[in-house]
Amino acid sequence: MGKIAIIIRREYNERVRKRSFIIMTILTPILMLGLIAAPTLMTSIRGSQKEILVVDRSGFVAPELRDSEGIAFRADDRTYEEARDSKPDVFGILVVGEEILTDPRDVQLYCFQSATLEVETAVNRQLSDIVEKHKLNSYNIEDIDRILAEVKSDVALQSFTVESDGGEKASSSALTTLLAYIFGFLIYMFVILYGVMVMQGVIEEKSSKVLEIMISSVRPFELMMGKIIGVALVALTQVAIWAAFLAIAGNTVISLVGGASVLVDGAQMGRMAGNIFGSLPDAGYVLMLLGWFVVFFIGGYLLYASMFAAIGSAVDAPADAQQMQMPVTLPIILSIIVALGVMREPNGAMAVWFSMIPLTSPVVMMARIPFGIPWWQVTLSTCVLYASFLFMVWFAGKIYRVGILMHGKKPSLRELIKWTKY
């Protein structure tokens, strides 16, 4: 254990002090903020209002058109041809035909610049509403507006799982779906970012020829373990910095750019979240989920990182490693796909099997746990995951040592057993 701690320390310190690490740690949140802020900024500086002339032959549309953000309507008494030939300094001319009530296609938008989807959608939506309203009004129903407001409703379905003891437990497949996506994505991101870091560390050791000294000082298992855990700590540090950075900077940006649009988005988000968490389960249940998340997330990272370590041990140059990454990242993608299927049938044969196979279990099991599954399955899956991680580290260590020294001799079973004692 002592030697592993020394190795972890070196792996951590060397990486955290690297200039590239510091730059990436600072740059990434700035880039991400940029990505988030750019669309918001762009909508807030949408630029000049687009003016649209309305040639209304139906007689009821033009007064009902409301100026919206970015679009202003101006009624025009001339015919379309007259208006067009006067070359007005406007975005376009909207021609509403007399037959609009009976023929929904009797309306045209002529643009002097190319029409944007945004304008088309906005105009189209307004026209539909106006026509609908006009038609409703023609039935002469009293209090039509109030009735409509009352009729409008947002159903929020609350779903529960009936437990064997007769009690009910709130469940939310939307939450589960969201979690499965997040878990899958997080594991994928961690593996790609930091698994590759482990792999490069192993390759560096080989290319700088330190490995002979290392092997004559420590067991390859200790070396691999130290590397994987060291990089895991680097990952945690980096992610923690990013999270803090984003939380602070995000708040600042929202209050600065603030604007109505962001607030509207915020409100919408809130409503969506309300739908998802509408049946928010009790705290114990959330803690249980979080606990299992930590267990499976760490296990998943460790297993995949050790596979990357094995790849690093088997190749001599980063270029060779590139191709080998594919088979390692594929199971993650597969597990996300399977996880979505699992949500339709959380206790089907496919779900059970894929939540036991260590390569897919971190994502698939996390998709199943919210549905409530037998405890022995979770326990077994956890054990399999961690056992295969340990095996993989050991295996990576073997490749590391044997790969360079065997000179193409195929190890027999007896030899492998002998190696394990070394």
Place this chain on the structure above:
Amino acid sequence: MPSLLSVERLTKRYAAHTALDDVSLDVPEGSVYGLLGPNGAGKTTLIRIINRITAPDSGRVLFRGRELAQEDVARIGYLPEERGLYKKMRVGEQAIYFARLKGLSRSEATRRLRAWFEKFDILGWWDKRVEELSKGMAQKVQFIVTVLHEPPLLIFDEPFSGFDPVNANLLKDEMLALRDKGCAIIFSTHNMASVEEICDHIMLIDRSRNILSGPLEEVRRSYGESIWRLEYRGAHETLDAALKGLCAVVEEAPGVAALHIAEGRSAREMVAAINTAVEIRSLGEAVPSMNDIFIKAVSWGK
């Protein structure tokens, strides 16, 4: 002197060839054991087995009389032929890292490292990255890394390659000083001149076998017996004719010949015979250089 390390009948086979075939050796404390042999003879395999980097197919390695275990690796200092340090890591930190992996505490490692750096007058390198050092400088650091934990057994694989003569000499003196402190040193090389200077015992490995071993002086004397070097004035043919049956004549240069006395004949008879044929300018027993022995022993095996 008791043996620090005994290697008993090691054999190691790879897919296509045998790297070691029944090799045994004993390294006493306070001595330098020279491991000689042409490229690919099996020296590095032997060293790796001693370091527990690879396992033998049969045979065993004894350290202080009992079987070598993983823990004993901390009592070995190994300078591999393929030198390597972490390029981005700072020199001082790196040396301390390796020393700690060998079981030294941080403070102890720092203290010893400082002493070595002062001795070599390289304290200024402490905070440099390895990639900023020249190859020779990096080798010096590597030497210090090898000996820092003061192991009783040191293994140097081609330690002088890449050093200029001044630094090679410095290194040689350090090796001898370590020997005098009681360290056992295994020293693998092709450089025969350095073997003569520092080895107490040698073993010559050729094509995975031990073909010649023993204390250096004994080996040299056994090869030196019955070989004479003659400088003369006269015709080569007459000398040949006069010595026929008495000794083999190898013409080394015009007027210089190496003479190998045949079994059962004496130097006296040879001198008398030479005298009758040519005029002797000088005649002396030849002590062969390790280089001669190396070439001769290896070519005999073929």
